[in-house]
Amino acid sequence: MHRFFLSWDKPACCAVAERLLAVEMDFYKHAVLVPTRESGRQLREFLTASCPEKAVFPPHVLPADQFIQPEEEEDEATRLEELAAWMQSLGDAPHRLYPRLFPKRMPDDFSSLLDMAAALQTLSHSMLNHGVTCGQAADACSGMDERWPDLSRLFSRCGGHLDGWQLRNRTESLLHAAAPSHLASTLLETGGQIIVACVPDIPRPLKHALRHAEEQGIPVQIWVHAPEEERDTFDDWGCPRPEIWAERAIPVREEQIRVTPGPGRLAAETCRIIAQTAESGKTDVALGVCDPDMNVALDARLRSYGWGLYNPEGRPFAGTGIMDLLRHLLLAVEENGKARPVFNLMRSSLLCASLGIRDQQYCCASLDRVRQKFLPETEEYLLKRLRTDHPGAIPSVCKILEWRDRMKEPRQLGERLLAWYPALAAAYGADTEAAETFHSCISGLARLQKKSGLFSAPAMALQLLMRCLHAARVKNGRKEHAVLDALGWMELHFRPEKNLIVTGLNEGIVPEGGMADQFMPEPLRESLGMDSFSRKKARDSFLLTALIHSREREGSLFFVLSRTSSRNDPLTPSSLLMRCADEELPRRVELLFRECSAPEPPLPYRRGGWHIQPAEGWKTATDITAMAPGYRNPWKEREKAFSPTTLKNFLACPMRFWVREALHLNEDEFQPDKEDMAANELGTMLHDVLEQFCRLHPSLEDGMTTASLQREIGEILDETFTRQYGSRPLMPLLLQKRSMEQRLNVYAEQHLEDLRNGWTCIAFEQSVENWRLGDFSLRFRIDRIDRHADGSLRVIDYKTGKTDSCEKKHLGTMKRPDALPLLSPALHPYTRRQKNGKAVHFRWKDLQLPLYVLWAMEEYCGRPTAAYYALPANPLDIGISAWDTLHDPQPGCDICALESARSWILELMRLIREGRGLITAEELGWDTPSYDVFKDLVSSSHETLQDLLGLNITPHLPF
Known part of the structure; x- marks a missing residue:
């Protein structure tokens, strides 16, 4: 040589x-x-x-x-068949067959055995790739490791299984x-x-x-x-010789190192270096991505510059649509008869395209509506609800179920997948490499099932197939926007570009490994000449040194590090970067490990573009139609009645109210993965049960007892719950039902006490349509109205969670009462004086109960009181909280709370009808609302709202 x-x-x-x-x-x-x-x-x-x-x-x-690499032959064992042979070699009880290798009993479930078989397969490939046999490993141990005789038998049994299946073990040829x-x-x-x-x-x-x-x-x-x-x-x-290169100093300069707090900042710093390099006229730039975890952040940031990233190593097969579909199929096989797999399979665009299903969107929406409303546990109940509420989805859902049933037949999975493959390949389109990788594995599975009769259970066969595919990689086609390649560590050494940026040079990645191997400890790897950590360390030391020298005379080299991963796990800089002279080491360690944290993101209303307005200012945009010319105000056109919810949303933040209305944002999005009732659904069911119960028992009757009322309200709940969620609901639903039972038992006891105290229920779920207050039409529904034996009335609103008193729920203190005229000069704070004479100003946050009382005064005459009936999960907090002071002026007040509320209701309805109130809660000094449509719309750029509303919008910071 x-x-x-x-x-x-x-x-x-x-x-x-x-x-x-x-x-x-x-x-x-x-x-x-x-x-x-x-x-x-x-x-x-x-x-x-x-x-x-x-x-x-x-x-x-x-x-x-x-x-x-030997040439491929028809009788060569595929990776899947090799893995199956390792599984068979382990047997059902490896600790009995190989007691020195497995001194303790192993978990005997299929998944654990598959993990061990995969580890042994990796070990065999590693040994054969380095020309090492079990005999050589045993000799190198000099009898100190008793496991190798068992490993040798295990290797022999694996080869025997492949011989019995008439398959050739291609890795054996590497020994010669x-x-x-x-x-x-x-x-x-x-x-x-x-x-x-x-x-x-x-x-x-x-x-x-x-x-x-x-x-x-x-x-x-x-x-x-x-x-x-x-x-x-x-x-x-x-x-490179390990004894020299493993500890040799590496001439990295401090100015070449950049340390950032996270992947996002790493990507930003990388783009900054690229831009600076390009500005200086140097266009030949290469980007090294040693840690693939940084790829997502880098691609996102590079796209924002119009560059884009291409990964020559391809993407893991585990992230393809085929693998997602296999996961859903495995779930369908394991959870036979359950509803959840049907939802997942229908969401697979790949499966729907291969089966010729053209109404996937409609079917998914139908399934989501059924899940949202009924939360079906079983496939049977799901289909029953679909036939009743969405019969148009049934044919496509049945196609999905027929495909699943074909795949579930024992010993047929490989053949069934091969029969389906042409339709899959047609649906997959241009991404042929992923489809071909899949075809190779299912061909091996079909051949294995035919030759050996093993892995007949579909779930086991699927797990075997998925494990084999998990390690595969699929090449990406280069996209038009991709300007830079995401080069791995081993690729960088050979790149010709003079300007190089290396990211993610972290310990455990460069040098690779450092972790103890359960089969091959470091000393054994050293003696056998395998890829030990010291050899990798020497190799990477040389590669890094060569990179530095090759860009020393001409070009540039930067190392950009991140202190955390995308999952916020801490990362350690590569030890290679600390191979400097002893006198430089303290400074280098300080540079690499100094405190480095990302700045706190600004509060939403402090970001640029939060207070968005036309270039001339909001004073020129007098109403919502000037702000959004295409918007049609339904209250102005008298197409929509006012409601307590409308007023409450407007009071939370007038500007947000109008943005949400103009953009038609819907808060009630489907929640396809929910497993229990949302708070409003639980409240609706409690309302239904209470309405039925109070209609049966509005007044005191002879023979009423707490036990009889509790039994009856429980029966109403059972019937209502079963009608909604079927006879076999999800476990979270059963827990919620149990919570409702506890609440209703306390309610029944308190209801009987109210009846004995002279109260009678005279209205339940009272619907009020087109009631006129001033020149405005209102619509709402009152949960319950009671009349006492003395003639007094009370309106009740049920609350299914723990809530504040009526007054605290409706009134809030004002930090800046002088800002209220910005919304309307006709609005005045509700002011009280404390005992020390200091005035406290309140604003209305909600007007629900005052509105109910105003209607009841007109309907029944008199002075009705208002109350919340709280039904929280804690039974001790269940009960009525009355608002007895609504009609009476408080000390230091000119008017009572009800009159203040009336004036606010009328003025707010006028503002909404005229489309006014283009002002934010922050400008009024009000608390920021819990919902926040602005946060997602303007957190990145103010152009989002500009595009949606058709305005020339300029950023404006809050005053």
Whole structure:
């Protein structure tokens, strides 16, 4: 073997290409081994670009690990079949078959055994890729590790299963690796050579194949990306010596390091460096993404600059639509007869397209409506409700269920998936690699089920299939917007760009590993010549050193680090960045580990664009139609009656009220994944039960007892609950029902006490339509109205949660009463004086109970009182809270609360009818409402509302 040192004053790709061009122009007859597939593509492109005036015939370039890959044959075992063989070798009780390997009883569920089989499969690939057998490992342990005889038997049993299935174990051929016969013949015929170009890690099988090639008469050259004076720091194969490189200082300068608090800031800093580099006229920039976790943030930020990111390594198959569909199918198999899998399968656009279902959106909306209202637990109850409420969805849902039932047949999953595959491939479209990867695995599954009869249970077969697909990767097609490649650590060394940005250089990623292996401890890996941590550390030390030197004379190199991951887990900078002189180490550690936190985001109303207004100011936009010219005010057109809810929403924040109205924002979005009643649904059911109960028992009757009333109200609840949610509801629903039972038992007891105290229920769920107050029409519903034996009345509103007193719920103190005229000069605070003479100003937050009382005064005459009937989960808090002071002026007040409320109701309805009130709660000094439509609309840019409302909007900060 002849070693040749290329120097490292330029990138490896440039150095290799220049060497090839300098030696001879008939280099096409050589075979060049490069570190990775992407490195090979880069070398071919660079060779072509280096000779623009000549036709260049590139050499045979291939990744080093593919040089010894055996040719595929029809009887080769797929990864899935290998995994199945490992599963069979473990048996049902591995601790009995292999007591020294598994001294304790293992979990015997299928999933745990599958995890262990996958770990053993990975171990076998790692050993065979490095040319190591169980016998060699046992000899290296010198009898100190008793597990290897058991592992040897386990390996033999796995091979025996594959032989019994008439399948060839392709990894065994790596133990006798040789140069591919067709390539060797070509090289001998043309007089070509094998050039190992800057490959920093050569495993034993590759060394064996290269020696075999030399024995056949094919010259082998080792090209090293380092200067001649570094000759002694590399072995005969051009690999860095661990004893030297594992601790060697690395010339990283402090100004090359940028530390950021999180992925978002890392992406922003990366874009800033790219922009600065481009401004200086340097357009050849490469981006290294050592930690794939940073890809999402980088892609999002680069897109905002109009650049975009492309990942040559592709994306995990686990993130494809096919894998999602397999997960949903597994759930459907395991939860047979349950409703939940039907929802998930119908949401798969891939499945619907393959089955010819064209009304997926309608079906999903129908299913969501059924789930929202009825929360079905069983498939039977789901179909019953669909036939009643949404019969148009039944044909498509039945297609989904028929497909699922075909897949559930024992021993048929592989064949059924193969039969369905053409429709899937047609639906998948251009993403053929994902479909082909899937086809390869299901072909292996079908062959396995046919030959062995194993894994007949669909759930087991699916888990086996999904485990095999989980590790696969699928290439992405390069998008038009993609300007930069997200290069992995091993790709960076070969890139020709002079300006390089390396992100995510974290410990555990570079150098890789560092974790203890359950089968192969570090000392054993060292003695066997495998990829031990010290070898990886030496390799990465050399690669980082070469990167720095190759950009020293021309170009730039930056390392951008994040202190946390996308899941907010802490990250540690790579130890390679701390390989500096002892006197520099304290400063380097301080730089890498200093306190670094993201600034707190500004409050929503302090962000730019929160107070949005036309360029001339809101004073020119006198009403909502000037703000949103396309909006039609239903209250102005008298198409819509006023309600207590309308007034309450307006009082929360007038501006938000109008934005929500103008944009038609709907708060009642479906919640497809909910498993219990929402608060309003629970309240509606309690209202229904209480209405039925009070209609049966409005007044005191002979023989009434607490027990009889509790029994009767419980029966009403049972009937109402079953009618809504079926006979087999979800467990969370049953817990809510139990809570309602407890509340209603207390209510029945208190209801009897009220009746005995002289109260009689005279109205239930009283609907009020088109009631006139002044010139305005109102519509509302009153939960209950009672009359006492002395003739007094009270209006009651049920509250299913713990609530404040009526007064606190309706009135709030004003921090800035002087700002109220900004909304309307006709509105006046409700003012009281404390004992010390200080005036306290209140505003109305809600006008529900005063509105009910005003109607009841007109309907029944007299002075009705108002009350909340609280029904919270805690039985001790259940009871009536009356508002006895509504009609009487308080000390220091000019008018009573009811008269103040009347004036506010009339003025607010006038403002809404005229479309006025373009002012925010912040400007009025009111508390920010709990809902916030502005937060999502203007948190990123004020153009969002500009586009939606059709206005020229300019940012304006709050005063």
